[in-house]
Amino acid sequence: MLSPTLLLQNLIFGVLLGSIYALAAIGLSLIFGVVNLTNFAHGDFIMLAMYISYFLGVSLKLDPILTPIIGFPAFFLLGVAVYLAIFHKIIRAPPLSQIAVTVGLLVLLRNFALAVWHAEPKSIPRTLLGYSYRLGPLLIPADRLTGMLISIATFLILHLFLTKTKTGIAMRALADDLDSAALMGVNVRNLNMLTCALGIGIVALAGGILLTFQPVNPMTGLIYGLLTWSVVAMAGLGGVSGILLSGIIFGIADAFTAAFWDPRAREITIYILFILLLWFRPKGLFGRR
């Protein structure tokens, strides 16, 4: 059963999947690191993004992989709106208030989706990428490969933005020391808003890619919420490459569990890994703090 081909095949699946998980988690990491906000509703934004992709895919006959063209600007604006309406009020609140308010947001988003799209899982009618490349005995699904390429491109752009542009450097300064950054003339409010908008905007990218190979239902949010928090916990804070690496580790764990144990057991492995990580490496594997 444990042939090298099968191992390699699932390793490939894991890396492809993991880079998409990383894309889903980077927004959470930005908001948690820079804005210093605990967002329990991140997974439900992913769920919402998947539904929006589904909606655009059905109503405009758009391929889900293309839906972020509309989804990204829409979620960027959604990020601004959520920041102004909710996040902005709890930025300096104690952790418990942040948890409570974003749990409220989680419940709102979930039930909004339940009311609009009902409980049955939804998946897209078709995608142009529903085929696979063959590499000897190995299969490489085109949808996930495209997803990985989009993810890596996003990470590259984000990395350049955070290290080369003035706004990006200011964001990192904010993550390191809010008060000093403010004293140096960083406009904290605008930057926080931009970070939330960017963080939630990127979710639309991930949502479109995820929908090409996974159905969505209102409870998906909880699963992705815990998954993305796991990725952030493993990565620790600081640098975008850590998120990519830890996303890939979770992707591999996911693919191996599905292949060698039971597809339904994927969350068991991921969350046990998450809890063990919190116990033994609370700073994460790749973080600075």
Added chain:
Amino acid sequence: MDRRLILAPLISLGVLSIIPPLLGFNNYYLLLASLILLYTTMVSAWNIIGGFAGQVDLAAGAYHGIGIFVTGLLFIFYRVTPLIGIFLGGAVASLLAVAIGYPTFRFGLREVWYALSSLALVVILYKLFLVWESVGGTIERYLPKVGFSWFYLTFPGNYLYYYLMSALLLAATIAINIRIRYSRLGYYLLAIRENEEAAEMLGIDVRRYKLYALIIYSFIVGLTGGIFVLMLGYVHPVLFDSWISIQTAILGIVGGLGSIAGGPIIAVILLAVAEYLRVRFGGYIPGLHQILFAIILMLIVLFKPGGIGEWLDSLWHRITARRRMEVA
């Protein structure tokens, strides 16, 4: 002995015993009322870990599910009477809580990480029981049909008994809350909630007392699972429900952290309203009651962080102050 320790549970039992005649002993309403009391019991138990100790615990669904499965499976497989099974369920829930809680507190998990790992526990158990076919699996396992029996706590078609059991458990939980609140453990927990480092510096064994709070809370929530499964009549992994965790924490926070009366009062009111909304609008807006909970939670946390408990306290102070003035 504190007078409140006797009085508060008796008053709540008194109030609760008026409800069945008011509902005309209608079985359906009694079932709903019993469920509301069980959920309220969870809120009152949550107050110990969440309200006193300040840990945002989201594992209620896990301990509740353990209570369901231990009580239910012992009954199904070995015909163990729920009279014992319910308490074994609570004990197993507590054991699990210690197994998870000891390293969690030992390694200093707090705030968001504590909340996340406790929520993850619910999903882990759900999936574990789904995959573990010999005890869980995807098919419901029904409790044996034994007819009306006190020994097996089975009362087909008569929910009054379950209502009384739930009411007793709630009253006991309120009594435990009061007992803890005015004991050394209670003051320690409040100190931990306010400032963990300061509490530790003053020589409080922070980990130990948080673990005590967790054990008491998980035991009570395990008991609610045992009563719940008797009413439901079957076990299924889907009963490891993350919504129960979230609902319990929401009601606990809205009721006011550390407020003994606030949580149960607001829980009974909101759960009754929720049940009405579910029955009335559930057909076309299935999650309306959850939306209501979410909005109330956000409004309370943003505008009245003390919760209902704060308001109750000030009301109580005003009444007692007037009485004191009259005496003087």
